[in-house]
Amino acid sequence: MDEFINLKETELRLGLPGTENVCEEKETVSCCNNSNKRALPSGSENETESSTRKTETSPPRKAQIVGWPPVRSYRIKNNIQTKKNETDHEVQGSYVKVSMDGAPYLRKIDPSCYKGYSELLKALEVMFKFSVGEYFEREGYKGSDFVPTYEDKDGDWMLVGDVPWEMFLCTCKRLRIMKGSEAKGLGCGV
């Protein structure tokens, strides 16, 4: 059986098949913090992005993983059709998803329910139990580790508060409350 126990051959490595490029950041599972996620080994046809490789400047979306969640494509196809029909029936209100870094689940709000930024931000603060700091036109939000951002129609991540409220209502697709070092690039106070 000795020939099977060849340490090099069975060495656990991450990296695309065919490359010697070894990603040294193999994280061990820590039981304490659920954001310590192991990088997904890439190997499926559609690119899956390791959550440890943060190469883009904009916040990375959750990786698109092929075949996950495990729902038959037949059912997904039908769901899409159903959703299309649903939006035909939908009366009014455009809910957007709100995520906060570190929070286990997303929320949904209708920004048009609020009269302006201060109401919106207050509502978010209550929802996620954080405080947002003070907004400055040039420097962004100061005084907090949390920065509210939103994704606009072009797919770019913007700082909440820069554009007039009406414009924001039209272009906001989703909200994300960034935390910590990631938020630095957008002018958050230390």
Next chain:
Amino acid sequence: MALRLPSKVLKHILSFIDSNEDRNSVSLVCKSWFETERKTRKRVFVGNCYAVTPAAVARRFPAMRSLTLKGKPHFADYNLVPDGWGGYACPWIESMAAKSPYLEEIRLKRMVVTDDCLERIAASFKNFKVLVLTSCEGFSTDGIAAIASTCRNLRVLELRECIVEDLGGDWLSYFPETSTSLVSLDFSCLDSEVKISDLERLVSRSPNLKSLKLNPAVTLDGLVSILRRAPQLTELGTGSFAAELKPEAFTKLSKAFSNCKQLQSLSGLWDVLPEYLPALYSVCPGLTSLNLSYATVRMPDLVELLRRCSKLQKLWVMDLIEDKGLEAVASYCKELRELRVFPSEPDLDATNIPVTEQGLVYVSKGCRKLESVLYFCVQFTNAALITIARKRPNLKCFRLCVIEPFAPDYKTNEPLDKGFKAIAEGCKDLRRLSVSGLLSDKAFKYIGKHAKKVRMLSIAFAGDSDLMLHHLLSGCESLKKLEIRDCPFGDTALLENAAKLETMRSLWMSSCFVSFGACKLLSQKMPRLNVEVIDEHPPKTRPESSPVERIYIYRTVAGPRMDTPEFVWTLHKNPEIGVSKLAIK
């Protein structure tokens, strides 16, 4: 001294044995029992179409009347098997056409079926009665027309979630003009419209029709007209349940349903408008099976419907039912045996799914007969799993999909090891298990130790090391199918437990750390396994130690298959020859 039963007596005894598992055991007793059994087996089941050749099957079972075949691995349902992998029905149909002309029933799952194939079936089997295609692809409505027109004794024609090239609704008019022997017709997966008049006439001249599943193109008006002509239906798949709200429409619909006094199973209900649900109230008390998984009905409307379904045994629903709705199910549907809750938004990003672990706990507490669960939600807790296991030790199938990969117990931040340990230990009759969430090797040690009757196990994004696989392969005695994706183990466990693989139907591993070298070694070590490497990049161009994208290992007496596409390599048994497609003697 061996006691020999006269074969007539043995034949008579065997006529009472239906289960193929039992018949397989009977075949192993001695040669004469093998011979008598094989000559009397009518229903043949082949779980992996590449495990044995069609000719061998035809030869062994001359009395075969019903053939069931499965092709692609289960993970093909989730796009993990590239198109063109295989699973072709044609060689089987060809062989049976020549050797088993008395074949009456064909059931295929996850196979590629062509129009030629269907035409061949229609032409070759004079007494053909039953065609059931599940998750199949490769054919068009022309092939269906051929079956409809030629098979004069056709009783069952069911297309379940197939991908069909839909050339229009004409196929329906190909059924014989005289009365048909149809008992069951399912065309719910077809897209295009059928002429309602064709359908009406078909239903009118099919006096034995008990099960009818329409496609979404059939409107409510069409449905009413059909129900009037077929009040004897026991199973109904409605078409699209959306229409303009007219009071007369509602009354007509209600009346039509209330005349269907034998209806036990209801499905379809695409786009159902909640205002139309009360039309179903009259059939609810008799329903044993309800599939609402395509209906975007929300909570209060759902409960109104479900609280009338006191005899319900099987419920498929979307997560729009919420925990509250499941609480209602727990109190009204005391006969429930099977529950499936599907995600209404199956995206990785959709983490605002309205059901939580509490919903499943309610049902586990309230429904004593619950034995089969498929549940999608965002996160779970060990405590919930422990409660479920304690309340429902009679669970036979438990498939939990925590959508967030690596999600721990969200209350304690621990892995879900303890929870799945409780399931494995408590549910002693568990036959099928799918795990998810954050799981360490320990979880698999528990599963290996306790889940002795589990036959099918599905794992994704779990475990820490080779130990995980080792625990499973060395512990789970009844394991027949193991499918794994994105888990960090590799060669050692696989090679050490190679012998186990011959006792299983198949093993699928994708995005793990199995190297090409190990695959080759395994293939050499185990001549009766086909070790298939499914990889976009030719394995020969990479170092042997680099991981392969997917491997599919299955036992076979047919040798390597000859129909592999260019991205599949069946590793040759002879290391000198390397990768090849030659058959081995």
